Amino acid sequence: MEDETFDIAGGSSVGAAQRVFHALSSAPRRKILAYLSASGLTAGEIADRFSMSKPAVSQHLSVLETAGLIRREKQGQFVHYSLIENNLVNTLNGFVQEVCPVGRPIKKESQARARVKEAP
Amino acid sequence: MEDETFDIAGGSSVGAAQRVFHALSSAPRRKILAYLSASGLTAGEIADRFSMSKPAVSQHLSVLETAGLIRREKQGQFVHYSLIENNLVNTLNGFVQEVCPVGRPIKKESQARARVKEAP
DNA sequence: AAAGTAATTAGGTAATTGCTTAATTAATGA
DNA sequence: TCATTAATTAAGCAATTACCTAATTACTTT
Numbered sequence: 254m255e256d257e258t259f260d261i262a263g264g265s266s267v268g269a270a271q272r273v274f275h276a277l278s279s280a281p282r283r284k285i286l287a288y289l290s291a292s293g294l295t296a297g298e299i300a301d302r303f304s305m306s307k308p309a310v311s312q313h314l315s316v317l318e319t320a321g322l323i324r325r326e327k328q329g330q331f332v333h334y335s336l337i338e339n340n341l342v343n344t345l346n347g348f349v350q351e352v353c354p355v356g357r358p359i360k361k362e363s364q365a366r367a368r369v370k371e372a373p
Numbered sequence: 374m375e376d377e378t379f380d381i382a383g384g385s386s387v388g389a390a391q392r393v394f395h396a397l398s399s400a401p402r403r404k405i406l407a408y409l410s411a412s413g414l415t416a417g418e419i420a421d422r423f424s425m426s427k428p429a430v431s432q433h434l435s436v437l438e439t440a441g442l443i444r445r446e447k448q449g450q451f452v453h454y455s456l457i458e459n460n461l462v463n464t465l466n467g468f469v470q471e472v473c474p475v476g477r478p479i480k481k482e483s484q485a486r487a488r489v490k491e492a493p
Numbered sequence: 494a495a496a497g498t499a500a501t502t503a504g505g506t507a508a509t510t511g512c513t514t515a516a517t518t519a520a521t522g523a
Numbered sequence: 524t525c526a527t528t529a530a531t532t533a534a535g536c537a538a539t540t541a542c543c544t545a546a547t548t549a550c551t552t553t
Contacts, residue, residue: 271400278398279511280391283468290472296530309512311531330520330529341472345465348403352410352461399541416500429542431501450499450550495553502547509540517532523525 269321273344276320281305282313286336289323293335389441393464396440401425402433406456409443413455 276282285299300310314334317323321340326333396402405419420430434454437443441460446453 270403274394274398274403277468278394281511283390283394283472286472297528300530305511306513307529308514308531308533312511315531327519327530332530336472342469345469348397349462349465352403352406352456401541417498420500425541426543427499428501428503428544432541435501447500447549452500496551497553498549498551500548500550503545504543505545506543507541510538511536512538513534513536515533515535517530519528519530521526521528523527 270344270348272320273322273340274348276316276322279313279316281310282317285310285313285317286322286341289334289336293333295331295333297331299334390464390468392440393442393460394468396436396442399433399436401430402437405430405433405437406442406461409454409456413453415451415453417451419454 281303284302288294288299288302296311296314297307299314300307303310314323314325318325318334322337323334324337326335401423404422408414408419408422416431416434417427419434420427423430434443434445438445438454442457443454444457446455
């Protein structure tokens with residue numbers, strides 16, 4: 254596991270958790286993630302769902318991609334975006350674990366459930 | 374349950390989820406939450422753990438309090454801060470649920486475990 | 494009451510963010 | 524090849540953020 258104790262103060266470089274939390278701090282970006290949770294969409298389809306300009310949406314997509322929360326796939330002249338679920342859940346879960354004792358049992362349950370799925 | 378579909382676009386006022394995510398977007402603030410997860414601390418004790426000025430830390434504490442993530446309790450000339458665990462976990466869990474199908478079983482497990490604790 | 498300590502508020506500044514419009518790159522189809 | 528469509532990059536601007544130092548408020552101690 255990559256323990257960076259979530260990017261605390263001193264470090265000069267910007268860590269992965271910092272990028273994820275920064276990405277999540279914007280309502281439009283969280284809305285984009287919600288759209289993508291239902292299905293992959295092109296940049297244009299995403300932009301259509303907002304009242305802001307296309308370049309603005311494009312920037313939000315770029316922030317989300319840099320954070321490793323979505324993936325970009327060029328198909329002809331379109332760019333398809335889709336959610337990377339793991340990175341989101343792992344970052345939030347890792348954080349909750351460190352901050353909040355309540356989080357720990359949840360993770361254990363989740364692992365137990367995963368094992369059951371592997372060998373039912 | 375308070376369903377604001379996490380503060381999407383249109384709304385003029387700033388919603389609760391937005392405040393939480395904004396609060397979490399800062400590394401020093403996440404660090405404060407981590408400190409408080411171990412034990413309550415006074416404003417001064419928190420400030421001592423950072424290299425930035427005391428007023429700067431005070432502002433971070435204020436952001437966290439406004440987001441409902443920590444509570445302030447004045448005791449004599451000291452101000453004691455402590456974590457409000459529920460709000461953090463609920464907001465993140467609520468978000469993961471909406472964005473990420475993977476999240477749903479986690480919440481069900483969590484609720485089941487809660488029921489067991491209520492009536493063991 | 495005066496001095497000391499804890500914490501916040503006030504005021505100011507440099508850097509960042511979130512948008513805009515205009516320009517550019519890239520793929521498609523007439 | 525030339526026009527159209529999709530998307531991004533570039534340039535610029537107003538608003539916000541994150542910090543600082545100085546001043547203030549509120550307790551405590553002598």
